[in-house]
Amino acid sequence: MAAMLQSFGVATASVGFSDHSTKLSGFSVHSLPVIRSEGRSISGPINGTRKTGKVITKAVAAQAESPASAASKPGHELLLFEALREGLEEEMDRDPRVCVMGEDVGHYGGSYKVTRGLAQKYGDLRVLDTPIAENSFTGMAVGAAMTGLRPIVEGMNMGFLLLAFNQISDNCGMLHYTSGGQFTIPTVIRGPGGVGRQLGAEHSQRLESYFQSIPGIQMVACSTPYNAKGLMKAAIRSENPVVLFEHVLLYNLKERIPDEEYVLNLEEAEMVRPGEHVTILTYSRMRYHVMQAAKTLVNKGYDPEVIDIRSLKPFDLHTIGNSVKKTHRVVIVEECMRTGGIGASLTAAINENFHDYLDAPIICLSSQDVPTPYAGTLEEWTVVQPPQIVAAVEQLCQ
Amino acid sequence: MAQLTRRSVNLLKPFSASVFATRHLTTSDTTPITVETSLPFTGHKIEPPSRSVETTPKELLSFFRDMALMRRMEIAADSLYKAKLIRGFCHLYDGQEAVSVGMEAAITKKDCIITAYRDHCIFLGQGQWVLRGHGIVGAQVPLGCGLAFAQKYSKDENVTFAMYGDGAANQGQLFEALNMSALWDLPAILVCENNHYGMGTAEWRAAKSPAYYKRGDYAPGLKVDGMDALAVKQACKFAKEHALKNGPIILEMDTYRYHGHSMSDPGSTYRTRDEISGIRQERDPIERIKKLILSHDLATEKELKDYEKEVRKEVDEAIAKAKECALPDSSELFTNVYKKGFGVEILQSLGSDQSEPSDTQINNRELVVQNALSERSTPIDLAGGGSLARHQHVLPTATHRQQSCHVNRHQCPNNSRH
Numbered sequence: 001m002a003a004m005l006q007s008f009g010v011a012t013a014s015v016g017f018s019d020h021s022t023k024l025s026g027f028s029v030h031s032l033p034v035i036r037s038e039g040r041s042i043s044g045p046i047n048g049t050r051k052t053g054k055v056i057t058k059a060v061a062a063q064a065e066s067p068a069s070a071a072s073k074p075g076h077e078l079l080l081f082e083a084l085r086e087g088l089e090e091e092m093d094r095d096p097r098v099c100v101m102g103e104d105v106g107h108y109g110g111s112y113k114v115t116r117g118l119a120q121k122y123g124d125l126r127v128l129d130t131p132i133a134e135n136s137f138t139g140m141a142v143g144a145a146m147t148g149l150r151p152i153v154e155g156m157n158m159g160f161l162l163l164a165f166n167q168i169s170d171n172c173g174m175l176h177y178t179s180g181g182q183f184t185i186p187t188v189i190r191g192p193g194g195v196g197r198q199l200g201a202e203h204s205q206r207l208e209s210y211f212q213s214i215p216g217i218q219m220v221a222c223s224t225p226y227n228a229k230g231l232m233k234a235a236i237r238s239e240n241p242v243v244l245f246e247h248v249l250l251y252n253l254k255e256r257i258p259d260e261e262y263v264l265n266l267e268e269a270e271m272v273r274p275g276e277h278v279t280i281l282t283y284s285r286m287r288y289h290v291m292q293a294a295k296t297l298v299n300k301g302y303d304p305e306v307i308d309i310r311s312l313k314p315f316d317l318h319t320i321g322n323s324v325k326k327t328h329r330v331v332i333v334e335e336c337m338r339t340g341g342i343g344a345s346l347t348a349a350i351n352e353n354f355h356d357y358l359d360a361p362i363i364c365l366s367s368q369d370v371p372t373p374y375a376g377t378l379e380e381w382t383v384v385q386p387p388q389i390v391a392a393v394e395q396l397c398q
Numbered sequence: 399m400a401q402l403t404r405r406s407v408n409l410l411k412p413f414s415a416s417v418f419a420t421r422h423l424t425t426s427d428t429t430p431i432t433v434e435t436s437l438p439f440t441g442h443k444i445e446p447p448s449r450s451v452e453t454t455p456k457e458l459l460s461f462f463r464d465m466a467l468m469r470r471m472e473i474a475a476d477s478l479y480k481a482k483l484i485r486g487f488c489h490l491y492d493g494q495e496a497v498s499v500g501m502e503a504a505i506t507k508k509d510c511i512i513t514a515y516r517d518h519c520i521f522l523g524q525g526q527w528v529l530r531g532h533g534i535v536g537a538q539v540p541l542g543c544g545l546a547f548a549q550k551y552s553k554d555e556n557v558t559f560a561m562y563g564d565g566a567a568n569q570g571q572l573f574e575a576l577n578m579s580a581l582w583d584l585p586a587i588l589v590c591e592n593n594h595y596g597m598g599t600a601e602w603r604a605a606k607s608p609a610y611y612k613r614g615d616y617a618p619g620l621k622v623d624g625m626d627a628l629a630v631k632q633a634c635k636f637a638k639e640h641a642l643k644n645g646p647i648i649l650e651m652d653t654y655r656y657h658g659h660s661m662s663d664p665g666s667t668y669r670t671r672d673e674i675s676g677i678r679q680e681r682d683p684i685e686r687i688k689k690l691i692l693s694h695d696l697a698t699e700k701e702l703k704d705y706e707k708e709v710r711k712e713v714d715e716a717i718a719k720a721k722e723c724a725l726p727d728s729s730e731l732f733t734n735v736y737k738k739g740f741g742v743e744i745l746q747s748l749g750s751d752q753s754e755p756s757d758t759q760i761n762n763r764e765l766v767v768q769n770a771l772s773e774r775s776t777p778i779d780l781a782g783g784g785s786l787a788r789h790q791h792v793l794p795t796a797t798h799r800q801q802s803c804h805v806n807r808h809q810c811p812n813n814s815r816h
Contacts, residue, residue, distance in 0.1 A: 108598030108668060131568035131604040132535050132596055160534065163571075198485035202533030370735050374486060375726045382731065 087232035102154030158193030173216035201371035230264030275305035444618035496683035500630025536569030565596025624651030
């Protein structure tokens with residue numbers, strides 16, 4: 001079982017994947033499998049055309065956490081925000097067209113330190129400190145992307161990007177279509193969202209529910225240092241606009257990630273814990289609530305299969321479908337609000353596609369339809385807590 | 399979170415009369431004193447007001463008292479945040495107190511103030527309508543122009559002070575709001591509290607023109623020394639007169655914050671400690687008033703120190719009281735999502751004014767909706783149907799909905815519906 005995340009925020013925590021690596025077929029326990037199909041190297045020549053090298057690797061880092069000395073362990077340990085930075089830096093080294101823009105990303109180093117040191121390395125224009133003008137600098141990024149740059153827009157908090165909604169929806173998402181394919185918009189829009197520790201309603205937004213209808217964009221949510229780096233790199237390399245959802249409470253997660261370069265598939269879900277009784281679909285911070293609940297469930301004799309869907313648009317219905325066909329029961333645990341969230345869409349998608357395989361209605365656990373309160377006790381009530389997940393699984397498996 | 403606050407709910411009450419019972423008479427002394435502001439005002443498309451400000455001993459002492467209270471409260475908030483009793487984000491105002499007290503001295507209880515998140519002291523200083531707590535930078539300015547719109551609409555001769563920072567000054571919505579205010583001569587006063595840093599970005603790195611008082615272009619502006627409470631008072635008085643007659647005006651308050659942007663920001667990575675201590679030594683607003691009080695012999699050093707001790711005690715008492723306050727009950731989770739009234743039936747059963755949120759209730763939301771819908775015995779007739787169609791968009795036919803109907807009874811020609 002993956003190590004449980006005990007604390008969020010400033011304290012760091014370790015996330016290991018030792019146990020479930022043995023459950024995955026085909027991988028040696030002691031190696032660091034980073035699969036490149038066709039055996040070609042990931043970094044190829046940079047040109048204006050679409051990259052032909054395959055970049056898919058397995059979805060999860062399977063690592064050997066042996067009690068042997070740390071020095072012999074492969075890979076390196078870092079925190080999630082450092083993993084994001086590593087991915088960003090590698091891509092900026094690789095392709096001079098990749099640039100960053102956002103508030104306090106340059107000299108200040110980023111309000112969550114994701115871009116720390118990059119302005120000193122790449123200069124003020126490539127890591128651009130913008131004024132507080134989200135609508136305009138997002139639009140600016142789209143315009144720059146149309147003519148060949150690959151900008152990464154950072155929203156200091158995802159909620160601020162609501163001010164740029166028109167730019168994201170109409171320009172970012174639709175321009176490739178409305179221009180008849182003449183323009184591609186290879187932007188990445190990223191930033192921390194989600195419910196934090198008493199940050200108040202306006203700073204606890206879950207924009208994935210608002211953005212999910214926008215045609216033309218892709219949406220991914222990272223949850224571990226490993227997938228954060230891999231998804232960041234993939235998002236930058238994608239020719240389509242990608243919204244990368246990070247979470248305010250996950251930046252200090254610690255994990256050992258491979259030294260070798262790797263890039264993840266934007267459309268692939270991650271099997272966190274294979275199981276037989278029930279499929280639990282989740283993403284971002286709720287993954288950790290689910291894993292905490294899974295621990296309890298295992299003690300009670302259940303065998304939940306936990307999948308971190310990662311790709312919020314489009315859903316990886318292949319992985320999800322295979323799981324539903326196996327377990328016949330689904331619980332979705334999300335941080336979006338009940339109305340119109342990712343869970344709502346996922347419920348509809350599974351019902352439409354895998355109805356025959358379901359033995360029971362899907363249970364979708366979401367946050368309450370309320371502005372997130374500042375009061376800690378009320379805030380806790382707003383989001384799904386592990387005991388509720390346990391109760392839902394027990395109810396489902398009766 | 400946005401709040402509408404009035405003095406009556408203020409945990410920290412202003413000094414009670416008992417404190418001054420032992421003081422000598424200058425506290426109620428309203429002998430006029432004329433003081434020159436530290437710097438002249440600079441105007442943009444307007445003749446600036448005079449540097450000579452009329453004040454009284456009473457006013458100067460109240461400035462000192464109020465600013466000392468604000469300062470003490472912000473320092474206390476710093477400690478409380480570090481002790482994890484205040485959570486989330488905490489944006490402190492120490493250094494900027496003069497803007498708040500100066501403004502209060504110039505306006506009435508009916509004028510409106512709206513500000514963003516660096517708002518603890520505005521709340522303390524004011525006795526009138528104060529809307530605060532806005533987390534999205536700049537979003538409060540169009541709201542402020544809306545308040546001014548309503549004031550003009552009601553012809554009530556009051557003004558609105560829409561406050562924002564130098565960081566927010568680059569928001570497009572500000573210019574949109576200013577354009578509309580100028581177009582319609584709204585009594586809006588846009589107050590830029592320029593503390594020279596938008597979180598970690600200095601003004602010269604964010605604004606091509608950091609002369610914020612000029613950026614209204616067609617709207618006049620005034621640059622004010624925001625560390626001088628009397629200058630602020632003069633400017634606000636001047637602005638109010640102007641706005642009531644001629645529409646919007648921009649006030650740029652040149653001020654400074656000693657703390658970082660918030661408690662998560664040390665405030666020293668983008669500016670030097672020398673700069674911070676330099677300002678504290680040369681321009682501190684409380685020190686300025688203190689010097690004025692002492693030079694005019696309105697109180698002794700010891701008396702002022704006693705005030706500061708009283709203020710500290712008052713803040714400590716307020717903190718103790720706050721610590722004792724109960725946290726909200728879980729039943730409050732859904733309070734105020736919606737307001738009860740016309741058109742709220744399904745929403746009411748789903749969330750507004752609900753007592754206990756239960757998982758079953760939440761999971762059975764669809765069931766609740768079904769129940770609500772089945773209680774309507776008459777079909778909704780929105781399409782066509784003559785004169786009645788315009789008035790029917792919700793059909794309150796069940797008896798318990800009589801209440802919501804009464805308000806609109808006059809709209810429905812056919813009373814038998816009720």
